[in-house]
Amino acid sequence: MHIPDGFLNVATAASTYMVSAGGVGFALKEVGRKLGEKHIPLVGVTGAFIFAAQMLNFPIVGGTSGHLLGAALAAILLGPWTGLLVMSCVLLVQSLLFQDGGLLALGANVFNMGVVGCFVGYFVYRGVASLLRYSRKGILTASFVAAWGAVMAASIFCALELAISGTSPLKVALPAMAGFHALIGIGEGAITAAVLSFVLVTRRDLLELRKI
Amino acid sequence: MRHSFLDKYSQLHSPIHHLDPRVKLALSFAFILGVVTTPPTLWPAFVLYLILLWCLILISRLPPLFVLVRSLIIIPFVVVVAVFVPFFSGGGVAGSYSLGPWQVTVSHHGLMVLWNVVVKAWLSVQALILLSSTTRLPDLLRGMQGLGMPRVLIMILSFMYRYLFVLIDEVMRMRQARDSRNFGGKRLWQWKTIGSMAGSLFLRSYERGERVYMSMMARGFDGQVRSLRRLQLSYAEVCLGVACLFLVVAVNVVPRFAFPM
Numbered sequence: 001m002h003i004p005d006g007f008l009n010v011a012t013a014a015s016t017y018m019v020s021a022g023g024v025g026f027a028l029k030e031v032g033r034k035l036g037e038k039h040i041p042l043v044g045v046t047g048a049f050i051f052a053a054q055m056l057n058f059p060i061v062g063g064t065s066g067h068l069l070g071a072a073l074a075a076i077l078l079g080p081w082t083g084l085l086v087m088s089c090v091l092l093v094q095s096l097l098f099q100d101g102g103l104l105a106l107g108a109n110v111f112n113m114g115v116v117g118c119f120v121g122y123f124v125y126r127g128v129a130s131l132l133r134y135s136r137k138g139i140l141t142a143s144f145v146a147a148w149g150a151v152m153a154a155s156i157f158c159a160l161e162l163a164i165s166g167t168s169p170l171k172v173a174l175p176a177m178a179g180f181h182a183l184i185g186i187g188e189g190a191i192t193a194a195v196l197s198f199v200l201v202t203r204r205d206l207l208e209l210r211k212i
Numbered sequence: 213m214r215h216s217f218l219d220k221y222s223q224l225h226s227p228i229h230h231l232d233p234r235v236k237l238a239l240s241f242a243f244i245l246g247v248v249t250t251p252p253t254l255w256p257a258f259v260l261y262l263i264l265l266w267c268l269i270l271i272s273r274l275p276p277l278f279v280l281v282r283s284l285i286i287i288p289f290v291v292v293v294a295v296f297v298p299f300f301s302g303g304g305v306a307g308s309y310s311l312g313p314w315q316v317t318v319s320h321h322g323l324m325v326l327w328n329v330v331v332k333a334w335l336s337v338q339a340l341i342l343l344s345s346t347t348r349l350p351d352l353l354r355g356m357q358g359l360g361m362p363r364v365l366i367m368i369l370s371f372m373y374r375y376l377f378v379l380i381d382e383v384m385r386m387r388q389a390r391d392s393r394n395f396g397g398k399r400l401w402q403w404k405t406i407g408s409m410a411g412s413l414f415l416r417s418y419e420r421g422e423r424v425y426m427s428m429m430a431r432g433f434d435g436q437v438r439s440l441r442r443l444q445l446s447y448a449e450v451c452l453g454v455a456c457l458f459l460v461v462a463v464n465v466v467p468r469f470a471f472p473m
Contacts, residue, residue, distance in 0.1 A: 194407015
């Protein structure tokens with residue numbers, strides 16, 4: 001879902017850049033105020049974690065494999081603003097080191113996978129988990145649904161941006177992207193739930209930290 | 213463990229490698245912006261962009277094959293766009309094919325969209341490869357700070373870059389341990405194992421982050437990182453930067469008048 005340069009027109013790239021830059025700026029202030037300077041190594045190392053976790057491929061039907069996106073996972077574990085910071089750093093480094101996602105399209109990628117992915121993931125998780133009273137099953141179900149929803153929402157915004165830029169026709173591209181990512185999202189959800197079930201067993205206290 | 217796939221060619225020596233990172237960043241951004249704003253029908257401009265870019269790539273002594281192979285990373289997205297080409301209508305029919313039961317009609321407009329995307333994405337990704345293979349990431353970050361990115365974000369990114377290698381090592385060791393215990397094939401139950409691996413990776417990273425913070429505190433960390441290396445912009449670098457910028461703008465503007473369509 002990392003959009004390369006050349007797929008978006010300048011208006012779309014510029015407007016998503018502005019939204020993402022505003023979001024990251026606010027996240028920096030918010031996280032810095034609530035966590036103090038402690039957040040600098042924490043966010044950095046968590047960013048490296050998401051980066052490394054994306055190297056763990058999981059099998060999808062038909063011999064293909066996918067890898068974790070991590071937006072919902074970061075948001076559930078650390079909170080939406082911290083998650084946004086983590087994802088923005090990951091996307092920036094991926095663009096610069098691997099050319100995975102373009103420089104001019106970075107704003108759009110941060111918007112899709114950072115802003116949309118983290119906030120959808122976080123609030124879906126909180127909503128579903130509180131309905132199920134934060135039981136073990138509830139937390140796992142909620143994290144699965146949240147991760148699936150985050151991937152879906154990010155892919156829908158990706159399709160919208162491509163359509164606004166005139167790169168693909170909305171009527172066909174939107175259902176195709178959403179349908180494809182509905183499948184990918186199952187893998188994302190399963191891995192996210194498995195990570196949470198591991199954290200629940202080993203360090204439950206981390207899930208009860210104040211989320212920012 | 214080896215991570216030679218990261219930052220492989222950024223240690224070479226060439227005029228481009230030694231150029232100030234701020235100049236390189238600003239020029240790459242300007243180049244990509246120039247490519248994206250060029251109308252797709254103006255093909256002479258794209259040829260000129262390609263010549264300009266490859267002059268720089270040859271000066272930088274990057275292996276040409278490496279740049280070409282690396283630029284294939286855009287293919288998945290190009291395929292996605294190519295699949296949707298038959299669904300564009302308008303601009304007259306360019307060709308009609310029957311694929312089994314379906315009659316596929318490709319319009320001129322659809323082909324133009326595909327050409328537009330392929331040429332722009334290909335040029336931009338090569339510019340990005342040139343930038344990132346001639347500059348070490350810490351230098352790029354310093355350049356970004358020089359161009360006005362918030363200091364805290366730069367520090368987070370530096371931390372991330374520092375621990376990236378440690379955690380990639382950790383993943384490689386975990387994978388080795390897993391594979392030596394007969395983890396073959398592709399089955400659905402593997403998801404549970406991969407989830408536990410990611411979970412323990414998270415715990416190790418989180419606890420490492422805490423330890424790093426505490427040892428930084430013990431050494432008197434006050435939120436400031438002091439570096440001995442300073443960026444210095446020489447007169448020649450500024451001139452070179454302005455000259456390249458002028459070329460990009462010229463390639464963007466002049467062909468519109470030279471080849472009116």
